[in-house]
Amino acid sequence: MDQRISFITLAVADLGRTHAFYVDGLGWTPELYVPGEVLMIRAGEHLMLSLWAESGFEGEVGAIRRGEGIVPITLAHNVRTEAEVDEILALAASIGADPVARGERRDWGGYTGYFADPDGFRWEIAVNTAMEHLVIPD
Structure with a gap:
């Protein structure tokens, strides 16, 4: 496979x-x-x-599990700069994403923040130099 x-x-x-x-x-x-x-x-x-x-x-697919807490999955979008992280988080907040966790430097070396879509799915917006190959070229 x-x-x-x-x-x-x-x-x-x-x-x-x-x-x-x-x-x-x-x-x-x-x-x-x-x-x-x-x-x-x-x-x-x-x-x-x-x-x-x-x-x-x-x-x-079958019955959806429902209950307290967040959905146990995150989706990630890697970008090139910390400024892009902040811009996307600001855009998400401006269209009603809640909650929005502002960008911050992480112990592992990256810079990330999160927003939730209307159903609570968490999107991580990140700069991670170890994963630069995952950023789509211009």
Whole structure:
């Protein structure tokens, strides 16, 4: 089996709100959008972020675990500079991301901050010189 991920699929409570956040707010381009069903956004050459309405997700995959606390997953977006980290966190805050954890230098040498999308999925925005190859070239 090849070592790769082709899709990251997340179940969302309100697909319209999710579309407004990612497309209208963050400025991402949808690859596919079926209102009330799914929003797919190309996140890399061979990677798709698939945001499914919860009902469709549960119908195909199974019951969603619900309860207290945050969703036990983070998504990361690596950038080139600390200023870019701060700019993206400010953008996320301006479109309603809550909570937003401002950028800070980490013990492991990077600079990161976090924001939550409308369903609470945490995005890490990071500069990590050890992972420079993960930043998409201009």
